[in-house]
Amino acid sequence: MKNRLAAVRYAGALAVAITDDSRLEGVLAEVSxxxxxxxxxxxxxxxxxxxxxxxxxxxxxxQDLLSATGASAEVTRFxxxxxHKGRLSLVGDIYEAFAxxxxxxxxxxxxxVTTATELTPEDEARLH
Numbered sequence: 001m002k003n004r005l006a007a008v009r010y011a012g013a014l015a016v017a018i019t020d021d022s023r024l025e026g027v028l029a030e031v032s033x034x035x036x037x038x039x040x041x042x043x044x045x046x047x048x049x050x051x052x053x054x055x056x057x058x059x060x061x062x063q064d065l066l067s068a069t070g071a072s073a074e075v076t077r078f079x080x081x082x083x084h085k086g087r088l089s090l091v092g093d094i095y096e097a098f099a100x101x102x103x104x105x106x107x108x109x110x111x112x113v114t115t116a117t118e119l120t121p122e123d124e125a126r127l128h
Contacts, residue, residue, distance in 0.1 A: 007093030014078050014094075015101040024102045026072075028095075033069040034079055035095045038088065048088065059083075 018027050038044055044065065048058050062083055066076045082088055103109065113127060 003090055004093055004097075006087060007090045008097045010078075010082060010087065010090065010094045011097035011101050014074075014098055015105065017074060017078070021105060024105060027075060028099055028102050030069065030071045030075040031091070031095045031098055034066065034071060034075070035091050037065060037069055038091055045088070048083065 014027070014031075015024075018024055047053060047061060050058070053061075059080070062080060063076065066079055071079065079088075079091070082091065082094065119127075
C-alpha cells in the first residue's frame with residue numbers, strides 16, 4: 001500500500017510536468033518501454049544497485065539505457081530522479097498510476113464491451 005501511494009505521487013508529478021495533453025500518450029509509451037526493459041532484465045537492477053560501481057558509472061549506465069529506449073528528456077530526468085531516490089523498483093506501479101492519470105486527464109474511462117456477435121477488426125479498432 002505504501003509503495004502504491006508513492007507510485008501515485010510520482011505519477012502525479014510526471015503528469016503535472018507534462019503540460020501538453022497531446023504528449024501524454026507518447027510519454028506513457030516511453031514509461032512503458034522503461035518498465036518493460038527493467039522487468040525483462042534483472043541484471044540492470046543488480047548493476048544499478050552495486051556499490052562496487054561508482055555512482056557516476058551507474059548514472060551513466062542508466063542514461064545509456066534510457067537513451068536506447070528513446071526516452072525524451074522529461075522522461076529521462078524523471079526516471080533518473082526516481083532512481084536517485086531509490087525507487088526504481090516502483091516503475092511498474094508508477095506506469096499503472098500514470099496510465100490512470102492520463103486516462104483521467106483525457107476524460108477516458110475503462111469499459112467492458114459485450115457483443116452478441118463477433119466484432120470485425122474495424123469495429124474493434126473504433127473501440128480503442
